[in-house]
Amino acid sequence: MSVLNNSEVKLFLLIGIPGLEHAHIWISIPICLMYLVAIIGNCAILFIIKTESSLHEPMYYFLAMLAVSDMGLSLSSLPTMLRIFLFNAMGISPNACFAQEFFIHGFTVMESSVLLIMSLDRFLAIHNPLRYSSILTSNRVAKIGLTLAIRSILLVLPFPFTLRRLKYCKKNLLSHSYCLHQDTMKLACSDNKINVIYGFFVALCTMLDLALIVLSYVLILKMVLSIASLAERLKALNTCVSHICAVLIFYLPIITLAAMHRFAKHKRPLVVILIADMFLLVPPLMNPIVYCIKTGQIREKILGKLLNICKS
Numbered sequence: 472m473s474v475l476n477n478s479e480v481k482l483f484l485l486i487g488i489p490g491l492e493h494a495h496i497w498i499s500i501p502i503c504l505m506y507l508v509a510i511i512g513n514c515a516i517l518f519i520i521k522t523e524s525s526l527h528e529p530m531y532y533f534l535a536m537l538a539v540s541d542m543g544l545s546l547s548s549l550p551t552m553l554r555i556f557l558f559n560a561m562g563i564s565p566n567a568c569f570a571q572e573f574f575i576h577g578f579t580v581m582e583s584s585v586l587l588i589m590s591l592d593r594f595l596a597i598h599n600p601l602r603y604s605s606i607l608t609s610n611r612v613a614k615i616g617l618t619l620a621i622r623s624i625l626l627v628l629p630f631p632f633t634l635r636r637l638k639y640c641k642k643n644l645l646s647h648s649y650c651l652h653q654d655t656m657k658l659a660c661s662d663n664k665i666n667v668i669y670g671f672f673v674a675l676c677t678m679l680d681l682a683l684i685v686l687s688y689v690l691i692l693k694m695v696l697s698i699a700s701l702a703e704r705l706k707a708l709n710t711c712v713s714h715i716c717a718v719l720i721f722y723l724p725i726i727t728l729a730a731m732h733r734f735a736k737h738k739r740p741l742v743v744i745l746i747a748d749m750f751l752l753v754p755p756l757m758n759p760i761v762y763c764i765k766t767g768q769i770r771e772k773i774l775g776k777l778l779n780i781c782k783s
Contacts, residue, residue, distance in 0.1 A: 505752050536585045572634075578623070
């Protein structure tokens with residue numbers, strides 16, 4: 472369904488899962504459950520870190536930042552996905568679409584930045600454990616968090632403004648259940664070179680974060696291998712497992728999508744849509760689960776709170 476005349480588009484159309492429109496109401500059930508678990512899990516982590524003074528350390532402050540970015544991703548995509556799967560409401564106004572893509576890309580950049588800082592945090596903890604607390608003071612952590620938020624906002628702030636200057640006619644059908652910059656700009660019937668160039672720049676910034684994360688883990692591995700005791704090696708690596716899982720959960724869908732768009736000649740739209748949906752659904756869902764399982768202090772505090780609730 473698209474607009475066939477040359478008048479400016481008044482509504483964009485989002486899509487659910489092509490070929491499974493008849494099952495959208497059933498698909499909405501696991502999606503709702505995933506969103507619910509993601510929001511409850513991240514809220515639980517934020518509550519535990521705020522209320523437990525023993526968790527007022529740099530590692531857990533960065534985990535709180537990760538939880539905030541995860542919740543932002545969930546809440547940014549939740550409204551349109553639920554409208555489509557529950558009510559088959561596909562239409563979205565251009566301004567609402569531009570606002571949604573701003574928040575989705577903003578929290579994506581923020582999550583990428585937080586994962587980078589968390590890798591540097593692990594590097595400092597292993598490289599110089601005696602000076603770790605003096606280097607990463609609460610004041611410095613707060614400044615880092617503020618810097619990450621400002622960086623995320625400034626990087627994606629031009630997106631809605633550059634999209635608004637474009638003219639949209641003839642085509643109005645988007646490729647996902649939510650608005651993305653690269654998807655929306657393809658519908659424009661005016662020159663979108665600025666959008667292409669700036670979108671590529673923001674993507675490069677995200678990939679630079681990944682490159683620095685990989686570099687930090689190369690240095691961490693080099694330091695760990697220099698430790699004589701096998702038990703101490705395993706202990707040092709174990710502190711990084713949760714973060715490595717978070718990095719893989721976040722970046723794998725992004726890299727897979729980029730590879731499919733670049734190299735797959737006959738890519739199936741259904742596969743692309745499912746991977747794109749995983750990008751927004753899986754990290755906010757899995758990160759709290761991974762950190763609760765792998766981080767003993769978080770797990771013990773949450774279980775303790777639950778036991779106290781049950782007793783009362």
